[in-house]
Amino acid sequence: MxxxxxxxxxxxxxxxxxxxxxxxxxxxxxxxxxxxxxxxxxxxxxxxxxxxxxxxxxRPRRAPSAAPAGPPPPFPEYDHPHRARAATPEEDEEFLRRCRERADAQRRRAREAQEAAGGEEAGRGDGDGGEGRDGDGDPRPS
Incomplete structure (x- = not known):
């Protein structure tokens, strides 16, 4: 109790x-x-x-939430109240174009770095270097 x-x-x-x-x-x-x-x-x-x-x-009455009348937007993360928005459609297109250019440049740099790294590995295996290994990295027969 x-x-x-x-x-x-x-x-x-x-x-x-x-x-x-x-x-x-x-x-x-x-x-x-x-x-x-x-x-x-x-x-x-x-x-x-x-x-x-x-x-x-x-207690003050709570105002009912104003739900959107139509179907949900395709990207709801863009609908929050303090999101920065482009003033004109041209500015939005310009932003997207710059994003694509940056992504292409990053892909190109990554591809070049990968090719350069692949070339250095092949270059190291060509010389004897006293390691006793052939170009594939396998031990050479004596």
Missing amino acids: SHLALLLFVVALGVWIYALFDVVGSDAGAVRLLPKPAWAVVVLLLPKIGAILWFALG
Whole structure:
């Protein structure tokens, strides 16, 4: 029985603290029925009843989220509110063209580096160098 009483006390304390923070963090113009400082006093002085009254009568109504009317966009990661956008379609095309050029240049450099590395390995295997290995890296018969 004492565990149930303790659990109810902890739940009531959590609801009271949440209500108190909700009163303090809410917009003063959107609070209903009483001014925000009055709600803070009610919730502070009447912990259980004040919290219930706050949630039932004083808490600002949350505006329903405005869901898009049509199908989801093909690239939803582009739809966040603070994303930088091109002012004109020409600027967007210019950006994409520069991205393609950079990617092509990176591929070309990687291909050249790979070819150069392949040429150096073949060049090392041609000379004797005292290692006792043939061009393939296998030991030479004596």
